[in-house]
Amino acid sequence: MATATTSETTAAAGGRSTAARAHVQRFGTFLSGMIMPNIGAFIAWGLITAFFIEAGFTPFGPLGGFGETAEGEPHTGLVGPMITYLLPLLIAYTGGRMVYDVRGGVVGAIATMGVIVGTDIPMFIGAMLMGPLTAWVMKKLDSLWDGKIKPGFEMLVNNFSAGILAAVMAIFGFFLVGPAVLAFSNAAATAVDFLVTRGLLPLTSILIEPGKVLFLNNAINHGILTPLGTAQALEQGKSILFLLEANPGPGLGILLAYTVFGRGAARASAPGAALIHFVGGIHEIYFPYVLMKPALILAAIAGGATGVFTLTLFDAGLRAPAAPGSIIAVFAQATTDSYVGVAIAVTAATAVSFFVASVILKASKDKGEGDLTEATSRMETMKGKKSSVASAMVGTSGGADTGGHSTRELAEGAPVQHIVFACDAGMGSSAMGASVLRNKVKAAGFGDVKVTNASIANLTDDFDIVVTHQDLATRARPKVPSASVVTVDNFMGSPRYDEIVQAVQQRNGAAVPAGGGAAGGGAAAAAAGTGSEPAGGDTVAAADEDSGASRAAILTKDRIVMDGGARNAAQAIDEAGGLLVAAGAVTDEYVSSMHEREKSVSTFMGNGLAIPHGTNQAKDSIRSSALSVVKYPEGLDWNGKPVTWVIGIAGRDNEHLAILSRVAKIFGNKEKVRQLDEARTADEVLDLLGKVND
Structure with a gap:
């Protein structure tokens, strides 16, 4: 009994520790989100400072802010106003926008x-407080009268409420927040001076180096070191604080030790990881190597402390943050009198880290032949998201389709409330995919889970699962850092749809499938009714088959060709598009836009189906909603995918969403697809596809 109690207590403590670390990580990520988008502005300020101040490479008073004008007035320059006004305002706007979009940023x-x-003093910490805080207050105030403003008064209320709140918060910041932040900054600066004067600054590596591996570094680096370092650099022209975390030496030493004394996959991948780490500045690449043998954290601490000690010895520092922590960025931001000190500090940190790591590896029976993939997975679990660089180094792809979350990761997390399909324009391909998956999710008994579609440009970090074509994943992922991203190579028949349904079942709890069918069960799921979901913002849901008014002549017999003459995708687009032009439904410009869409992302849908359609910009070329159907009995090579059916589509006023929903229902049913493949006449095809005219 005592053992059980101890185990439960330990587990509970571990859970609390993990939860606390996750909160700190999220806080650090939020701080990083305010700073990192504005690093370019910091670099611009650093370059202007390096060149034009009185002690710079090319001193110039009007830009550097020294000397006097012809009228005897002191030059304002760029250096002072940029660090006093521009940089804090950029940080505040970014932080406010993260909380409440543009309104919050303003x-x-x-x-x-x-x-x-x-x-x-430069108010970076003040900006990191006031920006998000004011945006949050604005968001709460807007929610109080949401839906209660009489029509015609919305703009008046929105503008005046924003102006009044911003003015009040500015006064609040002037009298309360500013002095409090000033007191904190002075205290922190005093603490740093205390550590420097007593030679204790190297001891900060005891916190920083383990913090990096545990992904707590953002809270330290962007929350404290960057603001304090910038203030110090303004007074002294440089700051050692910028290099406490960014020094690439400790990680490089560990990777070099694996290169020489490691074994197996760790040794094979270490040289490439070292290059990415040292030149590319992606420090997380070495974290799995430490997690695989935790004793190596001692090497990182020893190397980090050596580097800091060397920097203090040579009084070296950077004039602005080095982000990412590449050796190129480090030397780009180093002051002229710090080049030697920085070079020696990086070299010394590398050498000490290499020596300690080598001793640990040589003295250990396991010299790095452990499971690097598992260590990478543990690192990503602590980080809270995939690491594309680390995964690429160890040969993991994150799932069946390139760039997405694995099945295991997909099943982890909070209950699923909203799934979104994202494509280039958020209209054709994604609407089809959303319709197919919506059927499966509803058939599994989760009708309350919204399945909608949107364009990549309009994605926000409010979704639980994002599904996109594998060619679009790199554009979608940065917009949805909190979501599980699933990539597919076609929108009609991807096996990952069933994985998503299983993930919903695990994350939301068991549900009774509609009509008693099996969850995600093939034809049964595909034949389920298509739901109509309200969409927020720019997200558009595929329409229910009963939601629109009955429209005739969407598809007619004369727009069905039973033996197409095309030999490739481009010719097939011309053939399907030509039928739409001949019917008077679209102009020639629409056919050209169909080719543009295909260059952007394939319209291959799976199940032998391709649905070429125009871009969103070509909607003015559509005169009426219509379909054209071309069958290729011998099969057609659609850029490497086998296609039997090509359906050209044009829809006015979002009518194509309802049309796509009906097409998806038909081609998601294996029996219907079999009947279509066996059809010999246009009348048979029209009979099977007739629902599009309902």
């Missing part, structure tokens, strides 16, 4: 002016 930037003019 009120956050206005409120930050209060802390800027109320103090005499």
